[in-house]
């Protein structure tokens with residue numbers, strides 16, 4: 415009852431289709447990364463799901479119902495859309511108390527979510543003194559107020575420092591492990607690969623991929639290691655015996671496609687070949703994402 419169903423969803427602004435015939439599901443119990451370049455239609459999809467905009471065609475439902483038809487929406491769905499929208503003159507605690515009262519949520523939840531968002535010590539400070547990262551945390555605290563089974567977070571890592579990013583990763587993992595549905599948008603593959611189990615990728619309002627993170631990585635990133643050795647000739651011969659090719663990376667290092675560091679390290683050790691440096695490369699994952707979305711990026715030149 416907590417799954418999200420998007421069916422043939424379209425939103426046109428004049429002649430431009432911000433969302434164009436989208437169909438996918440977001441299932442509970444896992445973190446789904448909602449990826450796409452700027453302008454791909456992620457925020458529009460979330461706004462349509464929350465009933466903040468009307469679709470031109472198609473449906474966006476939660477547990478089979480439109481958001482506006484949910485009997486107790488704040489207990490069903492928590493959303494972070496625009497962290498800047500909180501009233502700057504209020505304190506963090508007052509802001510959350512106001513939201514709790516409006517949503518008929520018990521006041522004790524305010525201190526619980528402030529604690530959960532790591533904001534207990536700044537609860538009495540005015541929001542206008544908050545950094546972007548603190549506003550993001552406050553927005554996440556607000557999304558958690560109703561203890562919802564579904565969470566929609568639009569670019570939640572915006573403005574967060576590395577510690578904040580780890581915090582949000584753990585938080586989302588925990589919420590998914592409790593059986594909640596977690597949809598989190600981002601335009602960065604590197605960030606999403608570290609936190610999502612499943613991926614939905616948009617480009618120009620259209621669905622480009624709907625796949626598990628593991629499948630996405632396996633299908634699109636070639637395994638590759640980069641290494642330094644004092645005996646490239648011997649290593650080349652040894653690798654060739656197993657069908658691998660040693661290629662010059664032109665920085666004093668070598669690369670080998672289709673192998674992992676562990677396998678190469680074992681092979682070199684067996685042959686008694688010194689390896690001075692050895693690492694797996696995952697750069698191709700970001701590249702695979704950029705290749706997938708390149709034709710669909712609206713604002714490629716500015717990013």
Ligand SMILES: Nc1ncnc2c1ncn2[C@@H]1O[C@H](COP(=O)(O)OP(=O)(O)OP(=O)(O)O)[C@@H](O)[C@H]1O
Pocket residue numbers: 427431432450451452453454455456457458459601712
């Ligand atoms: N109210 C609106 N009126 C006209 N065009 C709009 C409106 N809202 C969104 N758009 C357009 O729809 C497209 C999709 O925008 P959207 O904000 O959904 O993308 P996004 O994937 O969330 O991008 P970002 O990562 O920049 O937030 C863009 O071309 C945007 O300019």
